[in-house]
Amino acid sequence: MSAAAAEAIERYEPSGGTGGGGGDGVITYVSYGGEHHLPLVMSLVDEELSEPYSIFTYRYFVYLWPQLTFLAFDPKDGKCVGTVVCKMGEHRGAFRGYIAMLVVLKPYRGRGIATELVTRSIRVMMESGCEEVTLEAEVTNKSALALYGRLGFIRAKRLYRYYLNGVDAFRLKLLFPRLDPALHPMMPGNERDDQHMDSPYL
Numbered sequence: 001m002s003a004a005a006a007e008a009i010e011r012y013e014p015s016g017g018t019g020g021g022g023g024d025g026v027i028t029y030v031s032y033g034g035e036h037h038l039p040l041v042m043s044l045v046d047e048e049l050s051e052p053y054s055i056f057t058y059r060y061f062v063y064l065w066p067q068l069t070f071l072a073f074d075p076k077d078g079k080c081v082g083t084v085v086c087k088m089g090e091h092r093g094a095f096r097g098y099i100a101m102l103v104v105l106k107p108y109r110g111r112g113i114a115t116e117l118v119t120r121s122i123r124v125m126m127e128s129g130c131e132e133v134t135l136e137a138e139v140t141n142k143s144a145l146a147l148y149g150r151l152g153f154i155r156a157k158r159l160y161r162y163y164l165n166g167v168d169a170f171r172l173k174l175l176f177p178r179l180d181p182a183l184h185p186m187m188p189g190n191e192r193d194d195q196h197m198d199s200p201y202l
Helices: 003-010 037-050 054-066 113-127 142-150 189-196
Strands: 030-033 067-074 079-091 094-104 134-137 154-158 168-173
Touching: 003 142, 030 113, 037 054, 037 067, 037 079, 037 094, 054 079, 054 142, 079 113, 094 113, 113 142, 134 142
Parallel strands: 094 134
Antiparallel strands: 030 067, 067 079, 079 094, 134 168, 154 168
């Protein structure tokens, strides 16, 4: 995992916080706070992503899992410059998190904002008991694939002509490390601590 991602985890604050600002100033991060945030999320996603979404899709995510939507603001002018929208639930016998949308405005890319947004959502998923996190990304989106690769995601499957524009997708998956229940009770304290710290999301 990259140093930037590890630092983002350390800076995580459930209700807000700062970080990932780059050289032009510190970006402020907040969790979804209600209906006043919905137009900001919709505007960012509609502007930057290739797939169209209805308002019902947005409300499905933010009403059921508001704690898994984060927004990034430039404090200089209060502009919303990035967002991540996620969900979690049972899927084929596993409790799984899913990253549905991730957007950062072009002028703000390359400053660690996407890493900060994703790691905040992953941290909440892990603390909520998720065993894995998945998402789809266009095979042509090299920057997104690089970002998720640095965070430990693997390419689980290629989905042909997955998007409406005809582009293929990679299904990416992140598996959270788990302690061996057979060894855990017998493990000395220091060894338990070492195994716990192997996860960058703890």
